[in-house]
């Protein structure tokens with residue numbers, strides 16, 4: 460069978476729904492996952508991402524809808540016959556087997572020739588950087604090393620699709636950052652299509668070529684990290700991805716009118732005058748100490764090293780406005796300041812419905 464080229468559709472999910480009792484875990488989900496891409500399913504707890512992953516792996520069947528891989532019906536194929544591998548959150552390594560034996564396990568079950576098994580295990584050990592640790596048992600490894608063994612075991616069978624369920628959640632922050640880089644490198648090197656499930660938006664943004672944001676069983680947006688951040692398509696995505704200042708009002712020909720605050724700068728929307736809308740402006744676009752703008756009082760200053768986050772309470776707004784500035788800042792708690800932002804840096808979103 461010829462392999463499709465990178466960028467061509469590998470998996471097509473069409474109108475997939477799955478219900479558990481009263482819970483609609485997935486509602487009419489449609490997604491296309493491309494050959495060779497690193498794809499993330501991102502959303503809050505309970506949004507349905509694991510259910511979708513389990514459907515791809517074959518541990519769950521949808522109530523309706525279709526899933527194809529290379530154009531062929533995937534749902535009709537038994538889990539163990541699918542060219543799909545799932546790497547569990549817990550890694551699920553065999554404690555009594557060495558690293559090499561853990562990795563070889565799947566190939567031995569397929570009764571592959573000994574030489575081939577040895578070669579493939581050696582090759583994959585080198586890929587994940589564990590050549591020297593082949594004889595160790597899982598308990599003699601660090602968390603990051605166990606993660607690599609689990610990855611090695613998942614890729615040694617050369618699946619078309621590798622599914623990873625919260626792959627880095629068990630690791631501490633520093634190892635996690637290292638493993639993010641490692642996962643990306645590895646995915647690039649082996650060329651297998653990866654689908655990762657995560658509730659951590661920073662992780663999704665740093666790993667994935669494209670991200671599907673899910674909420675309450677529905678796909679809200681599918682995009683690459685930069686457009687997802689810069690052009691969220693709805694209020695949920697604007698609030699879920701990164702920090703955002705969200706202010707609701709009514710559109711006028713001059714901006715967004717917010718009761719007790721004023722008319723705030725936003726892009727012109729002549730055809731929506733009179734409609735309820737929410738402006739979303741990122742903290743790094745908000746300017747402190749402006750000449751005009753809104754008057755407020757500094758309520759919090761948090762120094763992160765490279766940047767500082769300042770929260771400014773503005774009378775009439777229900778949440779403090781967040782401004783991120785480079786490096787340290789001279790403003791202090793209790794200072795009076797003014798904030799503004801360029802109207803062109805605002806994303807205007809419909810609603811919320813009242």
Ligand code: ATP
Pocket residue numbers: 479480482483484502503504505506507508509510511658
């Ligand atoms: P988390 O990040 O917490 O794992 P998730 O986004 O992966 O969440 P799912 O595990 O897909 O969410 O669950 C989606 C919804 O379906 C949840 O409300 C969950 O309680 C429900 N659900 C999932 N599996 C079952 C099941 N076997 N029986 C009943 N309800 C289920």
